[in-house]
Amino acid sequence: MAVTYTAVVDVDGEGRNGGRVRSSDGLLETSLGLPKELGGSGAATNPEQLLAAGWAACFLGALRRAASLRKIRLTSTTITAEITLTHGDDDQFSLSAVLRPVLGGVDQATAQQLAQAAHQICPYSKATRDNVPVVIVADVA
Structure with a gap:
């Protein structure tokens, strides 16, 4: 590689x-x-904001790539990334994430399919897979 x-x-x-x-x-x-x-x-x-910014930007690019591969024209794309820092009873810190893409020019089912495809493409999603709980909530503009 x-x-x-x-x-x-x-x-x-x-x-x-x-x-x-x-x-x-x-x-x-x-x-x-x-x-x-x-x-x-x-x-x-803070580091959580920086991670949210990087992941959101990367995920948005992955969404556009997923749409392009499927020959779907998106009229708009925005995303909100929420990174939560938790402190457990065991005194350990961990992260969780919620990614909220909003896609224009597609229906709800397509938006959700593209978001799931982007989650497979995005390097941040790959790097955190099985380590950081992630919820993806796609919506349409």
Whole structure:
């Protein structure tokens, strides 16, 4: 398998609680902070938001690919990704996800079929499969 692309990102400082994120190309540079729900100020982004953004963007591309392979023309595509951090009684942290694509130009059944196909195509979905519970709720515009 040929390498298509490698993203390189450095994080320094206190990681999720006051760290700084920088991509090697300089296009991504931001501060990290705890959300208010975890006792932080909520003034900076956090790893769950970054994962949600990356997964949503990737999943949207996978939806468009799934539609293209089936020769289905989508008139619009949007997605909301929810990444939930949980802290169990065993003192372990884990993640779960809800992906909510909204597709224009198709009926509900087709939207759901395309979302399931995208879940098989998307590298984020593949990477988290059997590790992160994922619910996909497709809807039509």
